[in-house]
Amino acid sequence: MQMRHRYRIEPTPAQQATLARVFGCARVVFNDALRVREQAYRAGVKLSDSEIQRRVVTTAKTTTRRAWLCEVPSVALVQSVNDSRRAWRNFFESVSGKRKGRKMGRPRFKSRKDHRQSFRLTRNGFSLRSNGRLFVAKVGEVGVRWSRELPSEPSSVTIIREPDGRYYASFVVDVPASPLPPVEREAGVDVGIARLATIAATDGVRSDIDNPKGLGRKLRKLAQLEREKSRRQKGSANRDKSRRKVAVPHNEVARARRDYHHKQALALVRDNQVIHVEDLNILGMVQNRRLARAISDAGWGQFVRIIGEKADRYGRTVHTVSRWLASSKTCSGCGHRLDELPLQVRTWTCPACRVVHDRDHNAAKVILAAGRAERLNACGVPVSPATSGQARGDEAGSTPTAA
Ligand SMILES: [Zn+2]
Numbered sequence: 001m002q003m004r005h006r007y008r009i010e011p012t013p014a015q016q017a018t019l020a021r022v023f024g025c026a027r028v029v030f031n032d033a034l035r036v037r038e039q040a041y042r043a044g045v046k047l048s049d050s051e052i053q054r055r056v057v058t059t060a061k062t063t064t065r066r067a068w069l070c071e072v073p074s075v076a077l078v079q080s081v082n083d084s085r086r087a088w089r090n091f092f093e094s095v096s097g098k099r100k101g102r103k104m105g106r107p108r109f110k111s112r113k114d115h116r117q118s119f120r121l122t123r124n125g126f127s128l129r130s131n132g133r134l135f136v137a138k139v140g141e142v143g144v145r146w147s148r149e150l151p152s153e154p155s156s157v158t159i160i161r162e163p164d165g166r167y168y169a170s171f172v173v174d175v176p177a178s179p180l181p182p183v184e185r186e187a188g189v190d191v192g193i194a195r196l197a198t199i200a201a202t203d204g205v206r207s208d209i210d211n212p213k214g215l216g217r218k219l220r221k222l223a224q225l226e227r228e229k230s231r232r233q234k235g236s237a238n239r240d241k242s243r244r245k246v247a248v249p250h251n252e253v254a255r256a257r258r259d260y261h262h263k264q265a266l267a268l269v270r271d272n273q274v275i276h277v278e279d280l281n282i283l284g285m286v287q288n289r290r291l292a293r294a295i296s297d298a299g300w301g302q303f304v305r306i307i308g309e310k311a312d313r314y315g316r317t318v319h320t321v322s323r324w325l326a327s328s329k330t331c332s333g334c335g336h337r338l339d340e341l342p343l344q345v346r347t348w349t350c351p352a353c354r355v356v357h358d359r360d361h362n363a364a365k366v367i368l369a370a371g372r373a374e375r376l377n378a379c380g381v382p383v384s385p386a387t388s389g390q391a392r393g394d395e396a397g398s399t400p401t402a403a
Contacts, residue, residue: 001177001312005150006170009134009159010143018139019159019167022072026080026119027110029069032056033084034107053081073137075125079156083120115163115243122156134169144169151175164247179315180270187272188368189307190327190360191280191300196264200332200364201272202372209268212260215253222249261303262310269310274317276371277304278325321371331355332365 011019033056040047057077060066069077087107092098125137128150133141136159154171161167187201197209225246232239268275280300304318311318329338336352341359349356 001175002155002172003151003175003309003313004170005148005154005173006168007147008145009167009169010145011139011167015139015142016167019161020117021068022076022119022139022159023117023161024112025069025072026076027112027114027117028066029056029060029077029080030084031109032060033081034088034109037084037088049081049085052085053078056081071138073121073125073139075121075137076119079120079122115247116160118158118160120156120158126157128154142167142169162247162251164244164251166251175313177313177315182315183271183273185272186274186276186368186372187268188276188364188366188371189268190278190364190367191303192360195360196300196303198360198364199268200361200368202368206361206364209264212257215256218249218253218256222246222253225249257299258302258306261299261306265303265306265310268307269314269316272316274319274371274375275307275311276319276321276367277307278327278367279320279322280304319371319375321367321374323370323374325366325370327363327366327370328359330362330366331357332362332369333357 033052036047036052036055057069057074061069084107091105091107121136127135129135129141131141132144132146134144134157135141150171150173152173152175154173156172158170159167160170185201185203187199190198190200192198195208195210196212199207199209201207225242229239229242229246232242308318310316326337329341330336331338331350331353333350333355334353336350338348338351341348346359347356348359
């Protein structure tokens with residue numbers, strides 16, 4: 001299985017100038033490929049992938065307009081064409097319904113004003129030197145801060161310049177799966193705002209995953225800098241300075257959150273054989289916008305993605321409950337469904353069976369029960385008697401309704 005390992009790199013000023021050129025060329029080729037595809041599509045012409053690559057890389061290099069493409073590693077350009085193709089396909093398959101999940105927008109042209117720049121290289125564009133440096137074609141040897149060991153030879157690398165001006169190398173490495181001994185326990189995960197997640201497990205134990213601690217101060221600092229930035233005039237030098245100032249704490253917050261998500265996901269995967277989660281796409285669709293903002297701040301998507309990666313690696317299963325579940329409003333005891341449950345209500349009593357519920361723990365139990373029922377229906381996975389008496393999936397209602 002493939003994983004990403006990311007390290008800070010320290011290019012010299014001369015190398016930074018070269019890298020800027022590669023970012024620029026990769027961007028131009030990405031956009032050219034997208035444009036060729038769009039024009040061909042509108043004209044009703046079918047172009048093969050290799051024909052597109054020939055036009056925007058090989059032939060383009062021979063023209064005076066694009067001659068400077070010769071100065072950068074051609075693997076970076078080829079990968080850029082591939083990225084462009086993937087963006088286009090994702091968009092098309094999303095529109096035609098072939099691709100599930102959130103609808104993808106039309107691929108966006110890349111701009112020199114994008115604050116995050118990157119390009120990708122496969123094996124023939126880079127190598128790791130015995131002196132611990134990273135050799136990048138046409139750029140040279142770049143110093144790397146090896147914060148942890150690379151588990152194996154990387155198959156590709158993405159060179160990134162973040163908005164705060166730092167450079168990173170993100171390697172794709174093959175990691176052998178290392179399944180853990182199987183366990184009986186399964187868990188339902190309810191992601192939330194007040195805390196990252198509430199877990200209900202088949203052994204009846206509840207566990208809470210708090211939001212990462214110590215982010216409060218950093219987030220307040222970030223908010224202050226964001227306000228400062230918004231007061232500066234767009235396009236001004238001061239605005240640009242502000243933007244770079246914001247990028248630093250922004251990066252720190254992102255890193256702290258990612259580390260925390262990794263740690264929590266590992267514990268969850270270690271302790272449970274199957275982890276049931278709600279489909280965040282469905283969840284996002286029915287929630288209001290302010291909540292959507294909170295969702296993106298809490299980084300649920302990243303957390304669930306990391307759980308999935310770890311589950312793959314350690315031989316566990318992540319089951320996404322595919323149906324719309326009104327998990328917060330459904331009684332995990334008897335399946336009764338409330339019409340409404342305002343967000344500020346943290347505990348409620350079921351009018352049908354009189355059980356008092358903690359909002360989040362109840363939701364986690366509903367997700368667990370529905371997930372297990374779905375898996376049982378799908379592939380005959382045995383459900384232990386412990387779950388009888390809990391809400392059945394179908395009792396939660398079958399038609400998606402906007403809350
Ligand atoms: Zn009830």
